[in-house]
Amino acid sequence: MAKEITHHGMPSYWNAVITAGLITGTVLTVIQLITSYMTIAGSSVTGMTIIGCLIASIAGIISNWMYAKGYNLTYPIGKGALLGVFSGIITSIVTFCLSLFWTKFIDTGMNEAIIEATIKSLEDQGLTQEEIDMAQSFIPDPNSLVGLIISFASALAMYIFINLISGIISAKIFAKEEE
Amino acid sequence: MKRISVQSGISSRANLVLLTGSSMLAILAFGPGWYADDVLAPFHWHYLFFSWVCHQDPSRSFDFMGAQMSVCSRCIGIYSAFALGFWLKAITARFEIWPHKDLALRFLFFFAGLNGFDVLINALDIWTNTHYSRLLLGVGFGLMASVFITSKDSFSPNV
Numbered sequence: 001m002a003k004e005i006t007h008h009g010m011p012s013y014w015n016a017v018i019t020a021g022l023i024t025g026t027v028l029t030v031i032q033l034i035t036s037y038m039t040i041a042g043s044s045v046t047g048m049t050i051i052g053c054l055i056a057s058i059a060g061i062i063s064n065w066m067y068a069k070g071y072n073l074t075y076p077i078g079k080g081a082l083l084g085v086f087s088g089i090i091t092s093i094v095t096f097c098l099s100l101f102w103t104k105f106i107d108t109g110m111n112e113a114i115i116e117a118t119i120k121s122l123e124d125q126g127l128t129q130e131e132i133d134m135a136q137s138f139i140p141d142p143n144s145l146v147g148l149i150i151s152f153a154s155a156l157a158m159y160i161f162i163n164l165i166s167g168i169i170s171a172k173i174f175a176k177e178e179e
Numbered sequence: 180m181k182r183i184s185v186q187s188g189i190s191s192r193a194n195l196v197l198l199t200g201s202s203m204l205a206i207l208a209f210g211p212g213w214y215a216d217d218v219l220a221p222f223h224w225h226y227l228f229f230s231w232v233c234h235q236d237p238s239r240s241f242d243f244m245g246a247q248m249s250v251c252s253r254c255i256g257i258y259s260a261f262a263l264g265f266w267l268k269a270i271t272a273r274f275e276i277w278p279h280k281d282l283a284l285r286f287l288f289f290f291a292g293l294n295g296f297d298v299l300i301n302a303l304d305i306w307t308n309t310h311y312s313r314l315l316l317g318v319g320f321g322l323m324a325s326v327f328i329t330s331k332d333s334f335s336p337n338v
Contacts, residue, residue, distance in 0.1 A: 053232045053254075077189065077328070138223065150227070158231045161204065165261075168328050169287075172280065 011073070013083055016066035021090025024059035028091065029098040031055060040113045042120075056159060059091045060084030060166035068174035077171045084167015088159040095159075096152045103142070111142040189329055191272065197328070198265035205262040208255055212246030225249040241310060252310040253294070256317025257324075264325025283327040290319040 031052045063083045067073065103110050118139070122132050140147035189197070211223040226235060226249055233250040240251045248255050268277065278286075294316045301308045 053234075056232050078193070140227075154224075154228050155231050158228060161200070162232060165324070165328075169324065172327065173284065 010075075011067075011071045013063070013067045013086075016063045016070065017083055017086045018090060019066060020059045020061075020063035020087040021094055023062060024055065024087070025091045025094025025098065027055050028052065028095050029102075032095070032099065033102060036110060036114055040110070040117050042117065056091070057162045057166040059087035059159070060163035060168075061170045063087040064167055064170035065174050068171070073175060075171065075175045077168045080167045080169075080171020080175060081164050082167070084163040084165070084170070085160050087167070088161075088163035089156065091163070092152065092156040092159045095155065096148075100148070114142075115139075191269075194265055194268055194272075194329060197325070198262065198269060201258070201262035201265055201325070205258045208248065208250045208258040209243045210246050210248040212242065212244035212248075215246060229254075239310070239313070241314075251313070253313040253317040256314040256319075257321035260318040260321030261325045264322050264329065268325070268329040278326060278330055280327065280330040283323060283330040287320070287323040287327045290316065290323050294320055 035052065060080075060083065063086070064080050067083060068075070119132060119136070122135060127135065140150045142148070142151065207225055208229065211225050215223055229235065229249045233254045235247075235249070236251060237247050239253075241248050241255060250258065271277065297308055297312070297316055300306050
């Protein structure tokens with residue numbers, strides 16, 4: 001790995017952070033697309049979302065592993081948390097951009113199909129039309145700007161928190177002092 | 180090789196930040212049952228927030244005050260026990276009872292493996308896990324994660 005030295009004298013962590021965010025964001029997008037098509041087909045998505053939960057936290061692990069092992073460094077867990085947070089932000093951006101590209105250019109009818117599948121699921125649960133209308137008012141329209149912002153903000157908050165934790169844990173594992 | 184110091188455990192300030200953050204997350208994970216209208220509870224923002232990291236399957240989730248929790252039974256165990264670990268650390272800060280990092284890491288891996296094993300053998304229909312078995316395994320993993328974070332490190336001589 002090429003050494004880019006910052007003004008603090010420590011190597012830059014952006015290579016590790018961006019790589020971790022790109023890998024995790026791409027894998028998460030693939031899993032989310034599979035989950036979406038399974039929802040449209042009326043299949044159970046429990047198994048896929050369990051994988052998604054685990055994958056969501058690996059950005060913090062990958063970035064700390066790459067940074068600590070790539071440069072053979074030790075650093076405090078606070079820095080591990082920082083790497084995790086940045087990885088989470090990049091993961092959110094990558095996931096958002098890839099999903100947007102997919103729904104705007106590849107499969108433009110996917111969001112409508114998911115909404116239809118969700119309404120059908122609510123009808124199957126025995127909800128009245130009035131209750132379904134009220135429920136829909138809580139579900140942001142994925143095609144509207146507000147819906148996109150809500151979706152991105154919620155994913156951003158969750159990915160930041162999950163990767164902050166995985167970043168702290170990884171820093172403690174990978175950036176530990178040699179005994 | 181560039182070296183900077185490794186802290187011996189986390190500072191009380193860092194513990195307070197993590198305690199506050201994880202406690203707020205655990206409260207959110209309990210869902211909107213304590214304030215929401217019964218019918219509309221399943222569509223609150225709590226669910227959107229946690230939908231990125233949990234399947235939220237109603238058949239695998241506890242109810243809290245009449246509404247489904249925002250996360251499944253395993254995840255509520257993880258979030259609540261994760262917060263509990265920081266509370267325990269704050270309460271027991273004066274006593275030398277907290278485990279060393281290596282022991283905490285072994286327990287963390289043990290419970291991570293146990294959770295994975297539970298998911299696998301349940302998927303293979305070898306055994307059927309329950310709300311409480313998933314909760315218990317989640318508690319073990321969440322608690323060990325915060326115990327590991329707050330566990331004692333060795334000091335670095337290479338400052």
